[in-house]
Amino acid sequence: MPLDKKRKPHQLRPPDRIELDEPCFEMRASGELFADYEEYVDALMSYQARTWSCALTGKGKLTFEEAQLSERQAQRKVDEAFPEMYVEPLCRMAHMSQVRMDELIERAFVRLQGFVADEEVQVVRRVADGAAPAGF
Numbered sequence: 021m022p023l024d025k026k027r028k029p030h031q032l033r034p035p036d037r038i039e040l041d042e043p044c045f046e047m048r049a050s051g052e053l054f055a056d057y058e059e060y061v062d063a064l065m066s067y068q069a070r071t072w073s074c075a076l077t078g079k080g081k082l083t084f085e086e087a088q089l090s091e092r093q094a095q096r097k098v099d100e101a102f103p104e105m106y107v108e109p110l111c112r113m114a115h116m117s118q119v120r121m122d123e124l125i126e127r128a129f130v131r132l133q134g135f136v137a138d139e140e141v142q143v144v145r146r147v148a149d150g151a152a153p154a155g156f
Contacts, residue, residue: 022072022084025072047064049067068083069083073087076090076091077094105139109131110128110132114128
């Protein structure tokens with residue numbers, strides 16, 4: 021979720037009580053509904069101001085929509101680059117973990133240094149004096 025200038029995640033405000041036959045204003049960027057036009061315009065100006073930043077990359081001076089786009093692109097890059105075989109073991113490790121975040125990161129790093137079930141590995145075996153290895 022994009023961060024505002026105070027580095028806090030954006031929180032959707034609770035919707036006004038809007039009747040079905042009553043006119044309302046919808047914020048395209050967030051889907052919020054406004055019964056009052058002045059509140060809508062204030063929120064619109066806030067979303068269009070270049071005070072937002074991407075929560076994943078830290079890129080700043082963005083509008084709310086640009087920050088959302090930056091987060092989607094960054095998340096897609098992470099999803100494409102991160103091997104699927106590591107997702108389950110790391111989720112199991114982190115789930116219900118009560119250790120500090122820095123310890124959890126260190127454990128995940130150590131865990132990724134080893135092998136994962138169903139991971140393909142290549143074994144290179146050196147043979148002394150040109151003799152054929154046993155079993156080949």
